[in-house]
Structures are given as structure tokens and as C-alpha cells.
Amino acid sequence: MQWGSIAAVFFVVWWLCFVAVLPIGARSHHETGEALVPGADPGSPVAPRMGRKLLIATGLAIFFTALLLWVLTNETLMAYWNR
Structure with missing residues (x-):
């Protein structure tokens, strides 16, 4: 896989993880009754604890x-799935 493709996959996965983590805590x-x-x-x-x-x-x-x-580059797994 090329570096640009890896960066694009990382960005999409990061964005999904970020949206999933936002409501935690x-x-x-x-709810707190503060002014x-x-x-x-x-x-x-x-x-919001955005840094964390x-x-x-x-x-x-x-x-x-x-x-x-790892899953995409593992030949054993790909051979098993492509049967």
C-alpha cells in the first residue's frame, strides 16, 4: 500500500474513532446544575476534555x-477469505 493511501485510511479511521470518543464522559x-x-x-x-x-x-x-x-497484507487471511 502506498503512503498516501495509508494516510487516507488513517484519517478516516481517526475521524470515526474521534466521533465515537466524543460523548464519553x-x-x-x-446535568451538573452549574450556572x-x-x-x-x-x-x-x-x-469537554478535548486533549484527552x-x-x-x-x-x-x-x-x-x-x-x-495487517489483515489486508496477510496473504494467509486473504487466501482464506478469497476461497
Whole structure:
């Protein structure tokens, strides 16, 4: 596989992991009972912890991309599936 293809696969997998990780641990102003800043959405998270979620999504994307590339380049698995 070429480097551009690997980067594209990683980007798609990273985006899916990021969207899956976003709601984990999110607590809204309404749920916590904290005061809402005027103009803010009541459903917005109090502490989104984006840095942590970016790192988790990156780690998951590295793992799943490596797993996907291993499966696609493993001749034994591909021979089994192409029977």
C-alpha cells in the first residue's frame, strides 16, 4: 500500500474513532446544575476534555489502522477469505 493511501485510511479511521470518543464522559450544564453562561447551549459540556479525547482517538486509530493493514497484507487471511 502506498503512503498516501495509508494516510487516507488513517484519517478516516481517526475521524470515526474521534466521533465515537466524543460523548464519553460528557456532562452538560443541565446535568451538573452549574450556572449557564448567557448565550450558551444548555446541552453543551461543562468540561469537554478535548486533549484527552484527541489522544484516545489517535491511539485507537493507530491500533485499528495497523490491524486493518495487517489483515489486508496477510496473504494467509486473504487466501482464506478469497476461497
